[in-house]
Amino acid sequence: MLKVPALNYKRTHLVGLLKSPYIRFQYEHEGKKKRLLPNEVDFESLAANIIEGSNNWLPGFEALIGELKSEIESPDTPEPKRNSLGNRVKRIEKLIKGITELFNDIKTLEGKKTIGDHIKKLRCLLSKWDFQKLTDYHEEEIYERDSKALSSFFNLLDSMELSFLVIPTKKIDLNEFLTTLSLLTQEKKYRKERENRNKVQITGLREIVHLTFDYLFIADMVDGEIPRVSLSQPFTSDLEVERMGLLTKKDLLRQERYYFLAALLVAGKRVYLIYPQSERDKPLVFSSFIDSITKCFEYNTWGEIENTTSILLTQFNEGKKLAQGELDYAMITNTSPLKVSNILEKINIENFYRKKDYNSKYDGVLENDNGIVEEMTLKFDDSKIYSPTMFEMFGLCPFRYYLKNILYLDVMPRINTEITPQERGSLFHRIVFRFYNERKEKGFTKVTESDQKEALQHIKTIAHEEFNKFYYDDPVWTAFKQKYLGDGILRQGLLETFIKKEIEDIPPDFSPAYFELSIGNPIKPGCVDKYSTEDPVILDLGDGDPGTVSIRGKIDRLDITGNNKFMIIDYKTGKKDHSFKDVKSGLAFQLPLYILSVENLNTEIDGIAGAYYFVKNPFEINKWIQIGDKTYKDMFGSLGKVNGIRDDFGVMLLGSLNHIKKYIKLMRRGMFHPSVHFGKCPDYCEYKTICRFNDLRLFEFEGSELDESN
Known part of the structure; x- marks a missing residue:
């Protein structure tokens, strides 16, 4: 609510406010209470090219209504679409009324006030919009969470009022109040979210000791990798290593075995030992630890037990069955099953018909x-x-x-942040039409060297009048106008070049x-x-x-x-x-x-x-x-x-x-x-x-x- 007026009535903030299930703003229309629907405000504000600014919303909607009415009157528009456009015009007219009343409510939050007055206005607006009437909940857990959050929020407002009693007359603007409230809100933790148990952690074999996981995958179980007993002193013998007090191969093997066994104890449910049979054309020998494990424990080979959690594996298996024509339905996605006939039809469309x-x-x-x-x-x-x-x-x-x-x-x-190509074309057509039509009413149309200066001043005056019909106001718009009018010093504008071309190029x-x-x-x-x-x-x-x-x-x-x-x-x-x-x-x-x-x-x-x-x-x-x-x-x-x-x-x-x-x-x-x-x-x-x-x-x-x- 506070972001809308504090951050210049941005379209995204207003739509976000209306999407909130807690906001129940209503306005009067034809004697009935109506709600502003966020999807309608979102769509029509996009079409009206509204970005921000409370003063841009109504002119933007009125301009859009004018465009829609022109399209309705166009012979190009078929009857079904003409009816649809007429309904849109009525909808936008209702939106104008609703947004006008909404802005009137929100504007009460603006201005410099004491902390107490800011909170008072906020409470008043929340009450007017039935903020404390929580929406219907289908899950008790969500209801409890929102109730705690709401209670925590109002307790925070109470605390702010008491804290700022020491400076009751100091006034701050809405932005400062929003910043203060946001910082205090971030510090309020009313409920800790559940820990995400679906994470995958990648770590080294030695770093995993004394941790706990449900599933453990140990990869690259091949000779030379696990265990790794190669010495870091390639130019010394085993005897020289032992005399220097360094780790021998026997010590390294004992150490590797310890970390491997400790890693096996990390898994709470299942351990997967993975080893490739070859690397490119080079055959690989599996780790000696694999041989020891298989002698001491019962084990299964990957793929012997059906894996129902892998979407990719499921799709692979279903594809094999499809190729053999075994299924009436295929579960190739994690949604509803698809008929085999539908799948084959889509394949044929791509590979035969197209x-x-x-x-x-x-x-x-x-x-x-x-x-x-x-x-x-x-x-x-x-x-x-x-x-x-x-x-x-x-x-x-x-x-x-x-x-x-x-x-x-x-x-x-x-959203267009600058004048669109269609608007540019229409603008030039209007300027040139008015220029020549007014000259025609005076009894002449052709531009000559003798009246070049007068003609240029005439077309520039018309251009200024047409520019004023737009509500753009930014550096891009200023540069666009300068492109048409020139800067009056060094840069020649498009209209001046046009007048010269009219003199030179007309046969x-x-x-x-x-x-x-x-x-x-x-x-x-x-x-x-x-x-x-x-x-x-x-x-x-x-x-x-x-x-x-x-x-x-x-x-x-x-x-x-x-x-x-x-x-x-x-x-x-x-x-x-x-x-x-x-x-x-x-x-x-x-x-x-x-x-x-x-x-x-x-x-x-x-x-x-x-x-x-x-x-x-x-x-x-x-x-x-x-x-x-x-x-x-x-x-x-x-x-x-x-x-x-x-x-x-x-x-x-x-x-x-x-x-x-x-x-x-x-x-x-x-x-x-x-x-x-x-x-x-x-x-x-x-x-x-x-x-x-x-x-x-x-x-x-x-x-x-x-x-x-x-």
């Missing part, structure tokens, strides 16, 4: 299940609306698409015209271009089924010429992830689909190029045309020297539609196998721990339909 081409349900090929195929056909019917990234994900890895968009699996959230015939042009998504005024539409674009896929596909998305920027030719520009704030080859092979769809979509929306303009605008830091800002029509190469200026500018530009766009047609057919058939692309699996994937993709397996492929389809 080989060569993807052709079984164990690799996500579900086309032989009529029920699944029927369900997938309904799910991916002509009314389904797709985004370009959905096709890119499926093209690269159908299995990942299956986990994310059909099973709706999500990974546990992680003379093109001018920025549309920004954040949304297609098929809910319209958020002030966040998207005013020419955005909530209706998806329907593209013709030619003869056969499917005949059309509905596309939605958001175009970062569209530059247009005076004769109605346009170029799609897609901002990239991360790594360069697509090449012209990816467009040709059906792994990159954004640029071709957006060109076709804009032409579908406005038949009076023609798309002639698609470009990536790579914006990572002040030293890495580049723009290049990924695909373009060679007929208009002269209009591209310095951007026209790339491989993607081709004579068959129109054929290339149709090729993307052919890939889409093929992918939809595969989705309907239930073909959700892992990737067939060597070296394309990303370094980071949220499903890496449950994916069985192996680059080496691709070498075994025999050129099946699956290989050709992707």
Whole structure:
């Protein structure tokens, strides 16, 4: 309890407090008493990226609610997940109310007080939370232990109050009180724990004399080791040793025999004498003590008596019986028995089905299940609306698409101590959108040398406003802002470089015209271009089924010429992830689909190029045309020297539609196998721990339909 306010309301401390069975904090919600569940607080605080600070909890939860509501409104979100997200929003709203009341209670512990007042506030809060009402116990021993601990703790508080009566007016802060209480608590021992009797002690033969153990293992019982009678004087004879008063071989043997016999008396239950028969190719002779022992005592050989305590030995024996087909069940773990048929099935899955081409349900090929195929056909019917990234994900890895968009699996959230890549991308998009949209309202968009200084001041002002929407406050955040804005002296910021690039690299015939042009998504005024539409674009896929596909998305920027030719520009704030080859092979769809979509929306303009605008830091800002029509190469200026500018530009766009047609057919058939692309699996994937993709397996492929389809 005291750690929470004393150590700045850390997430881990608060969750630990709520997990305690002794804490019964309750709050009012809709006229009923509710408890804060630690698992809910733990999960949602992780998702909200809350680390510490009482002032960060509520803003963090409110920001998370905003993200969840945006996801609910997204057309990408299926109905089942939309309902789940709605329930999460309600849950977080309840958490906000509960944590607000919890913090109000805990804040009474803060501040400088006398020792007596600190203890009084602590007792008051413990009483309010029914701390002395111990939980239900199933074991009397645990109940007695906790009762003694609680009694000892309150006796300690009583003693502290009496001890500090001599300085009743001195005030200390909560940290000092916590330190004092912790030190005194550590000195209180109310019960000694049972000694661990499962330890293994390794010692020498001579050091073990007069000790006691249940079991004793004496290893290396071979001639020359036990007994060891070699002299330490290799250059003297036995007679010379005896004359010098040193230990002879007879003395050493007598001494070794004594320590060996004394060691045998150490074991209370059983002694194990261990000797190897050989060392590599060299045969070994067992110790003479072994011969003496076997003549005087009855003994057993290791393995003749069944050992029921060794898990490893049990697994070895069970494996031998499995190989002989003797068991219906196998105890290969220390839990419940497993059916032999289940074990053999798992072995066959790995050694037979997960080989060569993807052709079984164990690799996500579900086309032989009529029920699944029927369900997938309904799910991916002509009314389904797709985004370009959905096709890119499926093209690269159908299995990942299956986990994310059909099973709706999500990974546990992680704490991010700095702005995430997604937040960085969204931040840059918002800054640039506002910059160009406000210039557009004034009647001009293109940045020129004459208004460079004004444009830079304008975009920096917008950036400051966007930065203030975040609640980060640490050196990493300060450095990130400086990367965008520069230091005003020596370091040039990313935004200044961006403005210069806009002046230098935009081809003379093109001018920025549309920004954040949304297609098929809910319209958020002030966040998207005013020419955005909530209706998806329907593209013709030619003869056969499917005949059309509905596309939605958001175009970062569209530059247009005076004769109605346009170029799609897609901002990239991360790594360069697509090449012209990816467009040709059906792994990159954004640029071709957006060109076709804009032409579908406005038949009076023609798309002639698609470009990536790579914006990572002040030293890495580049723009290049990924695909373009060679007929208009002269209009591209310095951007026209790339491989993607081709004579068959129109054929290339149709090729993307052919890939889409093929992918939809595969989705309907239930073909959700892992990737067939060597070296394309990303370094980071949220499903890496449950994916069985192996680059080496691709070498075994025999050129099946699956290989050709992707």
